[in-house]
Each structure stands twice: as structure tokens, then as C-alpha cells.
Amino acid sequence: MDYKHILKDLFFAGLKSVDPHTGVKNYIGEVLSEYKTGKYETLLTIGFGKAAYQMALAVEESLGDLLTNGLVITKYGHGGTLKNIKIEEAAHPIPDENGLKATNRMIELLKKNATEKTLVLCLISGGGSALLVAPYKGITLEEKKDVTKLLLKAGTDIEELNTVRKHISRVKGGRLAEHCYPARIISFILSDVIGDRLETIASGPTAPDETTYKHALRVLKKFNLFKKVPPSVLDLLRKGEKGIIPETLKKDNPVFKKVTNIIVGNNKKALQAIKHQAVKLGFNAQIISAELSGEAREVAKFLANLALKTQKTSPNLPLFLISGGETTVTVKGPGIGGRNTELALAFALEIAGKKGITLLSAGSDGTDGPTDAAGAIVNGDTVHKAKDLGLDPERFLENNDSYNFFKKIRGLFITGPTGTNVMDIQIIVVDSP
Numbered sequence: 234m235d236y237k238h239i240l241k242d243l244f245f246a247g248l249k250s251v252d253p254h255t256g257v258k259n260y261i262g263e264v265l266s267e268y269k270t271g272k273y274e275t276l277l278t279i280g281f282g283k284a285a286y287q288m289a290l291a292v293e294e295s296l297g298d299l300l301t302n303g304l305v306i307t308k309y310g311h312g313g314t315l316k317n318i319k320i321e322e323a324a325h326p327i328p329d330e331n332g333l334k335a336t337n338r339m340i341e342l343l344k345k346n347a348t349e350k351t352l353v354l355c356l357i358s359g360g361g362s363a364l365l366v367a368p369y370k371g372i373t374l375e376e377k378k379d380v381t382k383l384l385l386k387a388g389t390d391i392e393e394l395n396t397v398r399k400h401i402s403r404v405k406g407g408r409l410a411e412h413c414y415p416a417r418i419i420s421f422i423l424s425d426v427i428g429d430r431l432e433t434i435a436s437g438p439t440a441p442d443e444t445t446y447k448h449a450l451r452v453l454k455k456f457n458l459f460k461k462v463p464p465s466v467l468d469l470l471r472k473g474e475k476g477i478i479p480e481t482l483k484k485d486n487p488v489f490k491k492v493t494n495i496i497v498g499n500n501k502k503a504l505q506a507i508k509h510q511a512v513k514l515g516f517n518a519q520i521i522s523a524e525l526s527g528e529a530r531e532v533a534k535f536l537a538n539l540a541l542k543t544q545k546t547s548p549n550l551p552l553f554l555i556s557g558g559e560t561t562v563t564v565k566g567p568g569i570g571g572r573n574t575e576l577a578l579a580f581a582l583e584i585a586g587k588k589g590i591t592l593l594s595a596g597s598d599g600t601d602g603p604t605d606a607a608g609a610i611v612n613g614d615t616v617h618k619a620k621d622l623g624l625d626p627e628r629f630l631e632n633n634d635s636y637n638f639f640k641k642i643r644g645l646f647i648t649g650p651t652g653t654n655v656m657d658i659q660i661i662v663v664d665s666p
């Protein structure tokens with residue numbers, strides 16, 4: 234049986250359950266009832282992230298003319314036009330001038346409007362760290378871009394990456410909430426972080442930060458970046474460590490008395506919907522974890538072993554094994570790829586020649602790394618198919634060139650931007666050999 238279409242349908246069923254538009258509508262009542270207490274004169278919407286436009290659209294549809302003003306920043310190609318909320322587009326994952334300008338405008342907007350009588354609705358989704366960009370005094374945008382590039386390439390996980398980003402920013406690590414003070418803030422958050430850690434999603438602009446300058450320096454040390462990062466960045470972090478400049482906002486800060494953070498969708502919800510749909514189609518299904526992390530090719534080995542073992546021992550075949558999370562790739566080669574195509578290629582090598590196992594691995598946002606694919610679909614024939622075409626799969630993996638590998642063998646899974654963003658999803662179907 235060819236499971237490719239079923240895997241794709243299941244993936245889309247998962248995405249539907251974490252549609253940010255629906256997520257916002259599910260919780261908008263909280264904003265409305267707060268606004269209707271009569272305490273507020275101004276209702277402002279701000280937002281940033283890959284799902285920002287979809288979230289803003291839901292807000293405009295729900296609140297209409299109650300909205301006073303708004304500005305959200307999303308990734309290029311993810312925007313649209315709204316009546317009351319201005320949509321700006323900027324670069325991700327490396328920030329750019331557009332992001333910087335839009336963020337400055339957002340800070341101005343907050344400065345002008347933030348009073349006790351203002352209710353700020355803040356729409357947060359993954360990608361926000363790059364899109365909401367305001368380097369700390371003494372650091373230029375170019376320097377910020379350099380640090381981001383270095384950290385991404387080094388294979389930092391999102392906690393580590395954002396620990397550094399939070400400490401060189403005027404808006405991350407709770408500092409955006411400070412710009413809103415004394416206004417009331419309700420943040421709707423679409424989580425693309427393992428464990429839904431508020432301080433990590435989009436670098437926690439409205440959440441208390443548990444990390445310190447010391448932690449940020451530790452990250453640079455761990456990845457041997459002391460000599461590589463711009464001196465201004467090292468200098469700032471060291472000043473922070475010595476207490477010369479203030480820390481990011483901690484949980485006892487009075488600013489947070491004004492803030493409510495609400496998660497409106499996450500990876501786990503998508504996995505549950507996939508399981509539900511698989512069962513509805515008459516299959517057995519099991520969620521492995523919504524917290525997969527680690528080097529993509531290692532995670533691939535773990536999943537392949539699990540699938541092979543399941544094939545040998547489970548009485549319930551065909552069985553769908555569902556997982557999610559966010560792996561990391563330490564990019565050593567010159568190739569093109571993302572976490573999902575890398576994982577899929579490594580998985581294909583592990584199950585080469587075996588019958589009955591198919592994997593789909595894809596980014597829920599529809600973009601895997603700097604590519605136009607969401608991920609890839611592989612089975613036991615993938616490696617043979619490549620070899621028949623004269624390709625060396627191991628070589629492609631070594632070069633971190635998984636995108637080109639799948640492009641050549643037509644194994645890419647392409648969806649275009651999906652409008653949502655809840656990390657990555659793997660669905661494996663295990664059938665008898």
C-alpha cells in the first residue's frame with residue numbers, strides 16, 4: 234500500500250487543529266470581556282511571527298471597529314492587507330532593515346498610546362525573534378545579523394540561541410512589556426518551542442526571563458564563539474554580567490502584574506489531531522513525543538530503530554507513530570537543507586531496503602530551513618532509487634545537502650507557507666514487511 238497520500242492528509246489534519254486564526258477566535262472572548270469592563274479607551278494590537286498575519290486577521294474579524302490601531306510584523310510572503318492593523322513584512326531567520334524599522338515604529342506606537350487606559354493585544358508566534366528586532370544600545374543591525382548567523386550555524390538549540398538574543402535586545406526577554414507599561418497586555422501565543430516555554434517563544438517579549446547575561450556568555454563559550462562574535466556583543470554581555478547594565482526582566486518585576494500570556498496552539502495539539510484522524514480512518518496510532526530534540530540525524534536513528542522494532546513486535550500493524558518537536562542540525566557541509574530533510578535522509582539510510590515503513594517529516598510552517606520545501610517523505614526504496622540515479626545518499630548527508638538530494642529524487646514535500654507554526658512533525662507508518 235502506498236501511504237504517501239494518507240501521511241500528507243494526516244499532516245494537514247494536524248495543521249488544521251493549530252490554525253492560528255481559529256486559535257485566536259477561541260480566546261478572543263477574554264479580550265472582549267476585559268475591554269468591556271469600561272476600564273479602557275484604547276485597544277491596540279501588535280504582533281510578530283510567521284503566523285502574525287493570520288492571527289491579526291482573526292482579531293480584525295472579531296473586534297472590527299473596536300480596534301483603535303495596530304501593527305504586526307511577519308515574514309516575507311506571509312502577509313496580507315487589513316483595515317485597522319498595518320502589516321509589515323521582514324526577514325527571517327536573519328533580521329533585516331525592514332524588521333528594524335517596523336519594530337522602531339511599534340515602539341513609537343506603544344510610547345504614544347501606553348497608558349492605564351490602554352489594552353494591548355499582543356500576537357506572538359515563532360519567528361518573532363528575527364522579525365521583532367531592536368538591538369541593544371551599542372550594537373548595530375549588521376552585528377546582530379552576524380551573531381544570529383554564527384549561532385544558527387553552530388547548531389545551538391532554540392533555548393541557547395534565544396538566551397543570547399534576549400540579552401542583546403531592547404524588546405526581548407520581557408522588555409517589550411516594559412515598553413507597554415502601564416498598559417494592560419494580553420498576549421496570544423502560538424507555541425513553536427518544546428515545552429511551550431513562554432520565555433523562549435519569540436524570545437519572550439512579554440514574559441519574565443529566567444536566563445542571565447552569564448548564561449548568554451556560557452552559550453558563546455560552549456560553541457567556541459568568543460573570538461567570532463562582534464566585539465561589541467561580547468562587550469555588552471560582559472557589562473551585563475558585571476551588573477553595569479540592567480538584566481532582562483525577571484518574574485518579580487511589577488510590569489508582569491499587567492500581563493496575561495495565553496497559549497492558543499502548540500505541537501502537542503497538532504499531534505493529537507493527527508492521532509484522532511488516523512484512528513478515524515480505522516488505523517492504530519500512537520504519539521511518541523511532542524518534545525523530540527537533538528541532532529536531526531541522531532533523532533532519525535532513534536525513530537528508525539523504533540519503527541523497525543515496532544514492525545517486529547507490534548500485533549497492531551499498520552500503526553502510525555506520531556512525533557514532533559525541533560531537532561538541530563550542526564551544519565558542516567556547503568549544501569542546502571533543513572532539519573526535516575536532513576532527518577528524512579538519515580532515516581532513509583537507516584531503513585534502506587526494508588519494506589513497510591514510510592516517514593513524513595516536515596516543518597508545520599511549510600518551510601524547512603532556507604528552502605521552499607516543508608520536508609520530505611521517504612521509505613525503504615528511497616536509497617535504492619537514488620543509487621539507481623547514480624546519487625550517493627551518504628555524500629549528500631555529509632554535505633548537509635538533503636534538499637538537493639530530495640529535489641533530484643522527487644521526494645520533497647512542498648506545501649508553501651501554511652500560516653501556522655508549531656515546530657516540526659514526523660509521521661511514520663509501520664506496516665508488515
Ligand SMILES: Nc1ncnc2c1ncn2[C@@H]1O[C@H](COP(=O)(O)OP(=O)(O)O)[C@@H](O)[C@H]1O
Nearest residue numbers: 562564568569570571572575600601602603633
Ligand atoms: N544545509 C542545511 N541542512 C540542514 N539543516 C540546515 C541547513 N542549513 C540550515 N539548516 C537548519 O535550518 C534551521 C532553520 O530553519 P527554519 O525552518 O528557518 O527554522 P525555524 O522553523 O526554526 O524558523 C536551523 O536550525 C539550521 O540548523
Ligand SMILES: O=C(O)[C@@H](CO)OP(=O)(O)O
Nearest residue numbers: 359360361362434435436
Ligand atoms: O522566534 C523565535 O525565537 C523562534 C522560536 O519561537 O522561532 P524560529 O525558530 O521560527 O525563529
Ligand SMILES: [Mg+2]
Nearest residue numbers: 596600601602
Ligand atoms: Mg521552519
